[in-house]
Structures are given as C-alpha cells and as structure tokens.
Amino acid sequence: MLTIVGAVLAQGTVLTALLFYFGMLHAHYMFAYFGVNYTVLGLTAQDFLIRSADGLFVPLTVVAAVSLTALWLFRAIWPRLPGPARRLLVHAAGPVAGALGLLAILLAGVAFVDPRPFDAFPWLAGSCLAVGVPLAAWAFRSRRRSTSFAAVAEWTACFVLVAVGLFWAAGDYSSAVGTGRAQNIAAGLPQSADVVLFSEKALQSRVAGVVETTCAGSGFRYDGLKLVMQAGDRYVLLPATWTPATGSAVVLPRSDGVRLEFAAPGTAQVGGC
Incomplete structure (x- = not known):
C-alpha cells in the first residue's frame, strides 16, 4: 500500500x-x-x-x-x-x-x-x-x-x-x-487599517459606504475602504461596511495613478486632498 x-x-x-x-x-x-x-x-x-x-x-x-x-x-x-x-x-x-x-x-x-x-x-x-x-x-x-x-x-x-x-x-x-x-x-475588517485611496481617475462607480471627494487640483479621494490584499498586480479593496449580501469589491491595477494611505482603524479623516 x-x-x-x-x-x-x-x-x-x-x-x-x-x-x-x-x-x-x-x-x-x-x-x-x-x-x-x-x-x-x-x-x-x-x-x-x-x-x-x-x-x-x-x-x-x-x-x-x-x-x-x-x-x-x-x-x-x-x-x-x-x-x-x-x-x-x-x-x-x-x-x-x-x-x-x-x-x-x-x-x-x-x-x-x-x-x-x-x-x-x-x-x-x-x-x-x-x-x-x-x-x-x-x-x-x-x-x-x-x-x-x-x-x-x-x-x-x-x-x-x-x-x-x-x-x-x-x-x-x-x-x-x-x-x-x-x-x-x-470578520476582521473592523480591526484592519483604514485605507484612503487617491486616484487620478474616478472609479466610475458608486460603492456603498465609500465617500468620494473631488480634489481641488486633480484626482479623486476615496474614504471608507479596507485593503484585503495585493494579489498579482491588483489591489483588492472592500468597503468598511462590506457584507456578503450587499457589499461590492473594488479591484484596481497597481499604477502610478493610484496611491494608498493607511491609518489605524477609525482614525482616518474623511475629506481633504
């Protein structure tokens, strides 16, 4: 055997x-x-x-x-x-x-x-x-x-x-x-770091729980996100309020036009570029 x-x-x-x-x-x-x-x-x-x-x-x-x-x-x-x-x-x-x-x-x-x-x-x-x-x-x-x-x-x-x-x-x-x-x-999303996404281009979609701010110069800021992981050449992000029934995921390519900033859970300030 x-x-x-x-x-x-x-x-x-x-x-x-x-x-x-x-x-x-x-x-x-x-x-x-x-x-x-x-x-x-x-x-x-x-x-x-x-x-x-x-x-x-x-x-x-x-x-x-x-x-x-x-x-x-x-x-x-x-x-x-x-x-x-x-x-x-x-x-x-x-x-x-x-x-x-x-x-x-x-x-x-x-x-x-x-x-x-x-x-x-x-x-x-x-x-x-x-x-x-x-x-x-x-x-x-x-x-x-x-x-x-x-x-x-x-x-x-x-x-x-x-x-x-x-x-x-x-x-x-x-x-x-x-x-x-x-x-x-x-289950660990509430304890994971807050992510502020800065992008040269708008996401062209509305994601529940994510706040979009148009920057004065150029680009856009998005608050209310959590980074799941970097997989391959993509970022996989979820809204902080994500649930299997109602949530949507955001998948972005890694590029010079995308920047992520991290903050301790609950400390990221909404708005401002």
Missing part, C-alpha cells in the same frame, strides 16, 4: 500539479466570496503554489505525525509479541486491509453519487478513494500472484485512482479552506 501511495507522491509532476490545483481552487473560492473572479488578478503559478501552503500544512502535519507515531508504536510493540500472536496478526492483516479498503471505496462511491452527507468533511471522499484502493490492492496481491502484464495494468490503475483521490480531496478541501479564509478576512 505504501509503495503505491509513495509512488504517486514521489512523482514530481503529480505533486506539483496537486499543489497548483489546490492553490488555484483556494484562490477561486476565497475571492469568489467577495464577488471577484480570481482570473482578473493576474496570479502566477508561483502564487498558486505558495497559496497551497495555506491549507495543506495542517493535513500534511497530521498525517506525518500519525504515521510517525504508528511506526514508533509498531517498533516498540512488535518485538515483544510472542510468535503465535505475530503469526495471527500477519494472517489477519490481509483480510482486514481488504475489508477496510472496500469500505473506503464504497464510501467514496456514495460521495460521488451524493456528496451532501460529506459536506462537514470535504476531504473525506477523495481520501477514502486514495487510501481504499491501495489497501484493497495490497490485500488482493497478498493472496494471489499476478502475471507481469496483469501486475503492470493493476499498478497503473491503482496509480491513476490514487491520484484521482488525492486531487478530489484537495479540490474539496481547498474550497472549504478558501471560503474559510475569506470569512476570517471579512
């Missing part, structure tokens, strides 16, 4: 694609919460790869810690077991692994038909497929030898299914992480 999973993760192309896929969907769902299409932000492949660390470090840490703990327990307990107990465990390992693998594959099939029961655990369905296939394959191969051609076909099918399960889990999990990050940003 570990050989199959390790072979999938050891492929640099598969692992990089998995990280890229997670980061892209993370950006999609996070900015979609604010009503922004992430494709207008000019995010690069490097941005997506860096963004993947936002959510993947937690499950990777948990998996590594559990695996290491299980290995230490095995090394501590196995040498102390009597011979009959060892033979019993070895004999039972195949059937138990096969049963668990088939159960995990069955859960993945149920989630494929109707994913709603798994909404609380968005990573579970794909993980079941990625873990269940190697378990079932290992149990089958421990009981029966295959020809070289059948072994290659079986290994290839397992490789594909494990990769599909990993992408499935990453896709579902990234949607939850991206939306959760956006909700955290929205």
